[in-house]
Amino acid sequence: MIATVMFYALLPLSRLIGRLSELWHKAPSVYVNGKEVWDGGGALPGPQQMGLQWHSTGSPNTGPDPDPTETESPQGTLEIGCMEASVSDGGDEEENLSARLEETHDRDPVVNGFPKAELQGHAQAHASSGSQCLAAGAGDEDHKADVAPGAVCAALVQTGCPVFDLAALLADSERVQTAVEPVGWHFPTGLGLAQMSYCPYVQFPDLSYYPALQDQDSIEVMWRVWEDLSETHADAAAAFDFSIMSYNILAPDLLEGNPDLYTHCPEDVLLWDVRLQAILTELQIWQPDILCLQEVQEDHFLEQMYPVLTDMGYTCIYKRRTGNKTDGCAVCYSSERFTQLSVNLLEFRRPDCELLDRDNVGIVLLLQPMAGQMEALRPICVANTHLLFNPRRGDVKLAQLAIVFAEIDIMVQKCRSEGRRCEVILCGDFNSLPSSPLWTFITTGQLYYHGLPTWMVSGQTDLSYKVHHTRLFAPLWPSSLDISDRCQYRSEPQAAASGIFPVDNRQYSHDVMLQLRYCPAACVRPADLELIPGVTDKTPDPEDMDMFSRRFGHTLHHTLSLTSAYSEIRPDTQSAAVTTLNSDGAAMVDYIFYSTRRSGSAGDQEGAGGLQMLGRLSLLSEADLWSLRGLPNETFPSDHLSLLVKLQLT
Numbered sequence: 019m020i021a022t023v024m025f026y027a028l029l030p031l032s033r034l035i036g037r038l039s040e041l042w043h044k045a046p047s048v049y050v051n052g053k054e055v056w057d058g059g060g061a062l063p064g065p066q067q068m069g070l071q072w073h074s075t076g077s078p079n080t081g082p083d084p085d086p087t088e089t090e091s092p093q094g095t096l097e098i099g100c101m102e103a104s105v106s107d108g109g110d111e112e113e114n115l116s117a118r119l120e121e122t123h124d125r126d127p128v129v130n131g132f133p134k135a136e137l138q139g140h141a142q143a144h145a146s147s148g149s150q151c152l153a154a155g156a157g158d159e160d161h162k163a164d165v166a167p168g169a170v171c172a173a174l175v176q177t178g179c180p181v182f183d184l185a186a187l188l189a190d191s192e193r194v195q196t197a198v199e200p201v202g203w204h205f206p207t208g209l210g211l212a213q214m215s216y217c218p219y220v221q222f223p224d225l226s227y228y229p230a231l232q233d234q235d236s237i238e239v240m241w242r243v244w245e246d247l248s249e250t251h252a253d254a255a256a257a258f259d260f261s262i263m264s265y266n267i268l269a270p271d272l273l274e275g276n277p278d279l280y281t282h283c284p285e286d287v288l289l290w291d292v293r294l295q296a297i298l299t300e301l302q303i304w305q306p307d308i309l310c311l312q313e314v315q316e317d318h319f320l321e322q323m324y325p326v327l328t329d330m331g332y333t334c335i336y337k338r339r340t341g342n343k344t345d346g347c348a349v350c351y352s353s354e355r356f357t358q359l360s361v362n363l364l365e366f367r368r369p370d371c372e373l374l375d376r377d378n379v380g381i382v383l384l385l386q387p388m389a390g391q392m393e394a395l396r397p398i399c400v401a402n403t404h405l406l407f408n409p410r411r412g413d414v415k416l417a418q419l420a421i422v423f424a425e426i427d428i429m430v431q432k433c434r435s436e437g438r439r440c441e442v443i444l445c446g447d448f449n450s451l452p453s454s455p456l457w458t459f460i461t462t463g464q465l466y467y468h469g470l471p472t473w474m475v476s477g478q479t480d481l482s483y484k485v486h487h488t489r490l491f492a493p494l495w496p497s498s499l500d501i502s503d504r505c506q507y508r509s510e511p512q513a514a515a516s517g518i519f520p521v522d523n524r525q526y527s528h529d530v531m532l533q534l535r536y537c538p539a540a541c542v543r544p545a546d547l548e549l550i551p552g553v554t555d556k557t558p559d560p561e562d563m564d565m566f567s568r569r570f571g572h573t574l575h576h577t578l579s580l581t582s583a584y585s586e587i588r589p590d591t592q593s594a595a596v597t598t599l600n601s602d603g604a605a606m607v608d609y610i611f612y613s614t615r616r617s618g619s620a621g622d623q624e625g626a627g628g629l630q631m632l633g634r635l636s637l638l639s640e641a642d643l644w645s646l647r648g649l650p651n652e653t654f655p656s657d658h659l660s661l662l663v664k665l666q667l668t
């Protein structure tokens with residue numbers, strides 16, 4: 019009782035002292051991925067906002083749109099520019115699309131113009147736009163005092179048209195850093211910086227056992243930043259740099275079909291029109307040279323996305339899922355940078371195969387990069403797919419993946435028959451976790467599957483408590499599929515024979531018996547096995563195991579050398595990166611795999627090949643995303659994040 023009376027007696031005094039100390043106190047520091055970038059200043063929302071509108075007035079314009087500042091075209095308009103914001107009543111800002119768009123952009127020092135060929139030129143353009151930006155910020159008296167270097171572009175958004183310069187971000191981030199900081203595509207988590215910095219102390223401590231939020235010495239802010247990895251690669255004069263995005267955009271029909279997954283979301287962030295605008299904005303910002311989309315609803319794609327993408331200079335290929343599913347996959351590529359050599363639309367459902375009774379699809383296409391006199395550049399095979407979701411059916415996922423590999427192999431062989439090597443990029447939503455058997459198969463080229471429970475394949479769930487497990491045994495799919503365990507069509511001349519004993523020659527030579535010492539049964543050590551150092555404790559080295567699996571089967575192979583562009587652990591914060599989040603949890607299930615130089619083939623330039631990764635857009639952790647109220651949210655319009663990497667073909 020006495021304590022309560024004392025508390026209320028002293029509260030006004032402590033508030034007064036708090037206010038006074040607030041005046042003296044330095045604004046809190048802001049850390050981006052562990053690095054101090056901001057002194058706590060922030061710009062408040064202004065009267066003008068940036069928006070993106072699609073006015074469909076006729077057939078799509080098939081030509082590229084070289085001038086991103088253009089606001090009108092004769093057939094259809096992709097308008098990016100300034101418009102009057104609808105008046106917001108302050109409390110309702112998050113429900114306002116324009117306000118949300120501003121939130122996406124107002125700290126975004128990027129220009130809408132992708133670095134196609136003249137990287138240098140773009141970077142310089144950015145440097146000058148950066149200085150304009152600074153000048154505008156300095157001229158704005160209202161904000162001059164508290165706007166820090168990183169915030170000046172926000173001031174520009176309020177005073178005139180925002181200018182985006184992704185070019186510099188993707189091409190030359192060092193220059194960007196000197197021009198305007200912070201670099202990257204910035205998504206502060208939690209409250210806006212201005213509110214965080216100047217937030218008054220919590221008002222009703224009497225209702226809470228927790229102390230008032232008083233320590234604001236530092237605010238941790240996480241961003242999706244561009245990770246520049248180009249320094250590790252030598253400047254290649256004849257290099258062809260390009261970017262590729264993989265993005266599951268969450269089909270509205272699937273969203274409505276699984277409402278339980280989105281109970282954490284405010285209604286307005288789930289509206290398709292709102293999400294579409296944000297998706298298009300995202301594509302407009304990054305303008306990837308190749309775009310691989312999943313969960314693209316057919317009607318929306320044809321009516322709303324295709325016209326915009328065509329107008330942006332893309333050629334698009336779409337494949338709807340089979341059965342009564344309304345969504346599918348799309349691959350769009352820049353018509354200026356690539357020509358199409360070949361395309362194959364994949365349906366995984368096979369009427370003659372009980373295993374393959376699901377409606378998932380994929381697209382495999384062969385693209386020829388075009389760059390001035392560089393027609394001799396190796397073609398790039400791009401594969402995009404969305405594998406089955408069902409966590410229990412790893413058997414189906416593997417069979418679907420085998421079809422993708424067999425179709426990629428057709429493209430690879432096609433190039434080989436012309437005496438050329440091609441690079442491979444495999445992307446999509448694989449509904450499988452990093453380090454799962456399916457992921458391991460993709461990244462190592464082999465998977466010993468004998469007896470593996472089907473639920474284990476994707477790592478999505480743990481069903482180990484079950485008494486009975488469906489397991490994988492050879493053959494994984496019927497011979498009618500005509501795909502070997504090397505994931506190549508058997509009818510193709512190069513299809514390798516399976517490594518099992520020939521039926522008519524069961525002569526077990528000493529050599530064969532010797533190799534059997536590495537079979538899984540021989541590798542099991544009984545608990546009471548007598549220890550003979552160097553003998554019974556000897557474990558086979560991986561090369562010998564590899565030889566065993568090649569020789570004796572029960573192993574899936576593919577012939578590509580693929581690396582995942584993203585790793586499970588974020589290199590900056592050491593936290594687990596995720597690509598999708600819903601009420602059920604978060605995980606990394608989307609990937610961009612690209613072909614790398616084969617070990618042992620160095621020196622033979624054309625024979626070795628491989629792509630180099632120059633950079634990527636960082637992912638976020640589950641905690642980061644929950645601080646944004648999960649996915650989808652006002653900033654990220656899908657329950658998946660986009661994956662974006664920049665690759666180099668030399």
Ligand code: KL2
Pocket residue numbers: 266272276279406407447449598607657658
């Ligand atoms: O995980 V996904 O979402 O890659 O984002 O792929 C599938 C799931 C997509 C296409 O089938 O629909 C979602 N529980 C959770 N998600 C489901 C379910 C389910 N039972 N069925 C479909 N999806």
